[in-house]
Every structure is written in structure tokens, then in C-alpha cells.
Amino acid sequence: MDFLVGGLAGVGAGFFSNPFDVVKTRMQLQGELRAKGQHAVHYRNIPHAMYTIVKHDGIASLQKGLVPALWFQLVVNGVRLGIYQQADNYGFLRDKTGNTVFINSLFFGAVSGACGAFFGSPLQLVKTQLMSYSSEKIAVGTQHAHRGFVYATRRIYEKNGFGGLWRGAHGMMIRNSIGSASQIACYSVCKEWMDRNDVFQQSKYMSAFMASNVGAITKTVALTPMDVIMTRLYNQGVDAQGRGVLYSGIMDCARKITKAEGLTAFYKGMAPSYLRQAPHTVLLLVFWDILKNLQQAWETQSMVKDIHQ
Template sequence: MIRFKVILIHSIKTTLIFRLGIYQQADNQGFLRDEKNNTKFTNSLVMGAFAGMVGAFFGSPLQLVKTQLMSYSSEKIAVGTQHAHTGMTYAMSKIYKKNGLGGLWRGAHGMMLRNSIGSATQIASYAVCKEWMDDNDMFQQSKYLSAFVASNIGAVVKTISLTPMDVIMTRLYNQAVDVNGQGLLYSGIVDCAKKITKTEGLLAFYKGMGPSYLRQAPHTVLLLVFWDMLKDVQKSFEEKA
């Protein structure tokens, strides 16, 4: 359990460092704002997608191991491929020995597409909603109330757009592979989507959407509200300097 938590924390940290760092640098350079300093929705969407894709690439090996460890269970109740990893180090070593360095990035394309969609919709919807609320004096009773409301809207948008990719990503990561490191069930994102649609129907892409929202909402709210607070702290330091 402790090992799984460590992997999860490192996976989240790796993704967030790249994602928010790249997006914030683009904002600092003025790429995301117009002459009135309002967020350009399209630019925010594109940069959010790019930042999410880069973060996903670097965090993919940890996500792969986390998914396989989560799927491991007793043989009596086992569902899906069982990789029998005993921990993070063992898993990464086993994957590397069997499929080489590239094996650690198996399914990364699914993760990159997934995170680009999630990052773009989450950040762009948050930024535009918060600015609209602030410009129209909505939820101004507290300094960060508009950020709280806007981040909840961002969580809803992200969950709706992200759940299909979560389903695909999980199946790509957890499938068994042959000696060449190729998936035995799905050859890629499109193949996986086709097979799910054919055998389970379109609603299968939204399996677990309720729990997904309950996971995304706290994450999105805490992430974006604290991000807003940290930007205010940085601004105050710069004004005093």
C-alpha cells in the first residue's frame, strides 16, 4: 500500500511540474492573453493540451506501473491481465528486462492524448469561467470564491471529456504483451476504441464517470485554487522587491 502511494505521488508530481510549469511560462510570455489582458480561450486550450502531453510523456512509466499494481489481485477474483509485480522497483526492472527502455513507455500515446484533453479542458474552462465571474462581480464575497466555483466547473468539463480516454488508457496499460512488447488485445488507441464500441457499446466509454468526478473534483479544486494563491504570493513578493 505504501509503495503504491509513493508511485501515485511521484506520478502526479511529475505530471503537474511539467504541465503547470509550461502553461505558466506561456502565460508569462503573453501568449495566452489579448491586449486587454483577458485569456484567449483557443490559445489556452492549445497550450493546456501541449503542457498536458509533455507532462504525460514523462510521467507515463510511473502511470504504467501504478495501473498494473492496481489491477493485481488474488487468482480467485482476478480480472484482466495479472502482472504479479511486488513493487515499483521490481516492476520497472521486470518491464525493462523483458521489453527494453521502450517497454516503460508502452501505452504512453494513450496517456499523452488523455492528459492533453484533460489538461486543456480543465485549465481553459477554469481560466475563462473565473475571468467571466470576476468581470461580472460574481462570487466576490471572498477573494478565492470565484476560483473555487470555476475550478468545480473545470472538474465537470474535465470529467466529461476525460472519462473515455481513462477507459482506453487503463486497458492499454494493463493488457498482456508478446515478446516484442506489442499488446495482445489492442494495437493502439483506435483499435481499442473500435473493439470497446463493437463489444460493449458507446456507453462503455463512460464507465466509472461518477467515481471519476469524485476524484477529479477535489484534485481540480485544490490544484487550481492553490495555484491562484501561489501566483498572488509571487506577485506580492515581486511588488515588494
């Protein structure tokens, strides 16, 4: 049940944050391996990017990649939050007074994030390639011309085999490990501090809302460089052997970005990334809190019913 609760929380959050993910992906691919001023700028900022996408590809394009994105949320957060909750259930996260130990939360957040990323990597691969595809006038990065989720999955499998669907999985595991650890550890510690000190207690979920914003900021800053690298690796074309035509791996990608675009390129798309992470993290963790409370209430009710019987 813990795994299902985590997955459903991710799906609920993913639907609302997906348009910002589309914008973030396009901005991270814009000017790929080109120096500043040496490439066309189709997406100047978030409002301009949304206007440009809608103008050329229609309003529905802001939800490109939604199907694999929601499946990704179900799988990744189901595994991630499920493992994290199990660690909490077995007493690995808290001290003798019941407070979350930051380093323990950080560790299990990283481990659970890496596990979730491994299972969700094929969905992220397909999602990235679907989000990057656009009208020729505003195209950035490699254009894969997939017609949809099933078509893209089948096409990748036919071209590169089963292993091709997990191309870049190791990088995705590092990315999610960083993001998960920073997000969930900051959220847990901040929320408990607010609850203990009677801060933001105006409503039942106010502390969860505020703590999740702290988690979103921390995650965005920590995650963005690796997120840029993974967007590039996932979206690049591959040769007949399934090897990337632009980058051979994480270090090669980082080196080429630094050389061609400069260190600031690692924070391309940070604004839409935050605007995606903020509502996504808030909705994810608040939904998670609500669903856990409903789960606990249902389990308590079942126990009471069994006792009376």
C-alpha cells in the same frame, strides 16, 4: 519556479484523490471485452467498490499505486502548469485588456498537457498496473502481481527494455492533451468571468473553487472515453517483443470495446472518475493559485529588499 509550483500543487491534490483513482481503474477494467451480463460484477458502484476492496485487500489498498501517482502528479503537472504559466508570462494567452482568450488557453493547455504526459507516461503505466492488482476473488483485467513501485519499474524494464516503460505514451499524450485543454481553459475563463462580474467573491479563493468545479465536470466528460482506452492499454499483458496481447493500439482497442461491450463502455467508471477529478481539480487549481500568490509575494519582497540594499 513555475514548474515546481505546478508540480507541488499536483502532489497535494493527488494524495486526496488517489482512492477514487483506484476505484475508477477497477471499474474501467471490469468486464473487459465481455458483453453486459456475461461477466462477474465485483464493483457495482463507488461505495460498493470501496467496501469490496477494503474487505478483500484491506483499507491500505485504497491507496494502491500512491507512490507512482504522486511522482506522476509532480512530473505531469510540473511540466504542464509550468509551460502554461510560461505561455501566460510571455503574453500568449491574453488579449489587450488582460483577459484570457479561450482558444489560446485551449491550445496551450493541450500542448502543455501532451508534453507533461510524455514525461509522466512510465509512471502512469506502473500506477495503473499496481492499482489493478487485487485478491483473486475480486480481480479484473490482467494481474501483474507487482510488489511495489521500484519492483514494477525494474520488472517492466528487464522484460521490455527502456522503450517498454513508454508503451502507450502516444495515447497518454492524446488523453492528457484533451483533459488539460478542457480543464484549464474552462477554469481560466470561468474564474476571470466571476472576478469581473463580482460573482462568488465572498472569499479570496471562492471563485477559484467554483471555476475549478466547472473545469472538473468538463474534463471528466471529455476525458473518460480516452481514459478507458488508456487504462486497458496500460494494464494489458505483453508478449516477448513488448506488444500488447489484447490490443495493438488505440484504434484497435476502441474497435474491440465497441464490438464486445458497446459504446456505453467508454464511460465505464465515469462516476468515480468525476469524484476523482472534482476534488483533484479543485485542490490542484486552488493550490496552484495559492502557491502562485506566495511565489509572487516572495518575488516582490525580494525585489523590495534588493532596492533597499
